[in-house]
Amino acid sequence: MPVHPLPARDAAADDRLLADFAELSAIGATPAGGVERQAATPEDGATRSWLARWLADRGFTVVADRVGNQFGLLELVPDAPYVLAGSHLDSQPRGGRFDGAYGVLAAAHAADRLRAGLAAAGRTPRYNVAVVNWFNEEGSRFEPSMMGSAVFTGLMPPETALGTTDVAGTTVADALTAIGALGERDVFGAGAPHTVAGYVEIHIEQGRELDKSGTTLGLVHRTWAANKYQISVLGEQAHTGATAIADRRDALYGAALAVVALRDLADRYGEELHTSCGRLTVLPNSPVVVPREVRMHLDLRSPSDALLAEADAALRATFAEIEVKADVRIERHVAHTWTGQDYPPAGVALAREVARDLGVSFMPVQTRAGHDSTNLKNAVPTVMLFIPSVEGISHAEAEFTADADLCRGLDVLTETLARMVEGALDRA
Structure with a gap:
C-alpha cells in the first residue's frame, strides 16, 4: 500500500x-x-x-x-x-x-x-x-x-x-x-x-x-551506449594568400570533412545512431593563416553495442581516407565511453x-x-x-x-x- x-x-x-x-x-x-x-x-x-x-x-x-x-x-x-x-x-x-x-x-x-x-x-x-x-x-x-x-x-x-x-x-x-x-x-x-x-x-x-x-x-x-572522443587534426601552418591550394595541409579542412563524415554516419543508420561534434579549437585561429591544428570533441551513441562498434569502425576507416585527402594526421583519444x-x-x-x-x-x-x-x-x-x-x-x-x-x-x-x-x- x-x-x-x-x-x-x-x-x-x-x-x-x-x-x-x-x-x-x-x-x-x-x-x-x-x-x-x-x-x-x-x-x-x-x-x-x-x-x-x-x-x-x-x-x-x-x-x-x-x-x-x-x-x-x-x-x-x-x-x-x-x-x-x-x-x-x-x-x-x-x-x-x-x-x-x-x-x-x-x-x-x-x-x-x-x-x-x-x-x-x-x-x-x-x-x-x-x-x-x-x-x-x-x-x-x-x-x-x-x-x-x-x-x-x-x-x-x-x-x-x-x-x-x-x-x-x-x-x-x-x-x-x-x-x-x-x-x-x-x-x-x-x-x-x-x-x-x-x-x-x-x-x-x-x-x-x-x-x-x-x-x-x-x-x-x-x-x-556511448563513445566520446577528443581528436586532433594536425596539418601545417601556412599563408592563406600565398600558399598554393595543392601545397596546403589545412587542419580545418580535415576537421570539416570529419564533421560531415559524422553526419553521414547518422544518416546511414537512422535513429539507431546519434552523432555530434562540438568544441572546435582552431590554431592559430588567424584570418590569414591556414590552420595547423584543430581540436574537437566527437560523440557517437546507440542503443546497440554492436551497431556502435560497427559505426566506430566505419568512422576510423573514413578518418584514414580524410588523412589522405586533406594531407593531415588525425589523432584520436578516448574521452569517455560506456556500454x-x-x-x-x-x-x-x-x-x-x-x-x-x-x-x-x-x-x-x-x-x-x-x-x-x-x-x-x-x-x-x-x-x-x-x-x-x-x-x-x-x-x-x-x-x-x-x-x-x-x-x-x-x-x-x-x-x-x-x-x-x-x-x-x-x-x-
Whole structure:
C-alpha cells in the first residue's frame, strides 16, 4: 500500500516547489529563459549556496566531499545507511533551467515532505535520507561529464578529477576552492562516516517520447551506449594568400570533412545512431593563416553495442581516407565511453508499482543521455524516473516542462523515496 507521507495532490506543496524553482532559476538566468551555471563557476557556487541555505533551514546537515559533491544529510535513524536522492545543479552554456536542477530541488522537497510525514505519523524508517547535488554532471567546463558520480562510484580516481583543467588551465581543485565547495574527505564509502543503501533520481526526459504520447512518467530501464572522443587534426601552418591550394595541409579542412563524415554516419543508420561534434579549437585561429591544428570533441551513441562498434569502425576507416585527402594526421583519444546497460529491474518494478498506486500514466523508456544514475546503477539499488520535456528540447534556453508535470513528478519521487527508506529495494 502507498506510504503517502503527504497527500498525493497537495496544492500548498506544489506552490512551494514552483516558487522555489523560480527562485533557483533566477541564479545565472539568461535573457531567453535559460541558465548558465557551468561547473565551479561563481554562478554554480551561488546555486550551491542557495541549496545549502534551503537544506540547513529545514534541519539538514550540509557537507561536500573532496571532489565537490554536495550532500544534505537528514538523519532519521542513527548510524543507519542513507538513501540518496538528487541530480545536478550545473548547466551547459546557455542551457535549460530544468536539466538537473529540477531533480535536485525535487529531491530536497521529497526528503522534506518525507521527514514531515514520518514525524506526523510517529514512524521510524529503516534508512536515512540524503539529498545530493553531483559535481560537474554536464562536462561542459571540465571533461568528462558525470565526474562527481564517477569518483563517488570508483570509476575515476579523485586525483584525476581534481587535476582536470578547463580550457583556461584552471584545475577542478582550484575552481572548487575558489567557490568554497571543496570538501576535505569522503562523505560516503570505505573509510567514510556514512554508507549508501540506494539512489533515486528524477529528470526531464530530454526526448520526445513522453511528450508525444501524453504520458506522465518514464520508467528508465536502459541506457544507450556511448563513445566520446577528443581528436586532433594536425596539418601545417601556412599563408592563406600565398600558399598554393595543392601545397596546403589545412587542419580545418580535415576537421570539416570529419564533421560531415559524422553526419553521414547518422544518416546511414537512422535513429539507431546519434552523432555530434562540438568544441572546435582552431590554431592559430588567424584570418590569414591556414590552420595547423584543430581540436574537437566527437560523440557517437546507440542503443546497440554492436551497431556502435560497427559505426566506430566505419568512422576510423573514413578518418584514414580524410588523412589522405586533406594531407593531415588525425589523432584520436578516448574521452569517455560506456556500454548499453540495463537499470536494476527491481528499481523499475518499484517505480511501476508507485505509478500504478498513484494513478499516474507511465511507460518504459531508454535514456539516450548520460546521467549520474548511469554510474550509480551499477553500485547501489537505483531508480531513474523521467517527466516530459516539451518537444524534447534540452541543453537550450527553450527547454520546458509544464508545472503540472513538475509537481506530479515530485509526488512520484516522494512516494518512491518513502518506500526505499522503508527497505523496498533491500533484496535488489
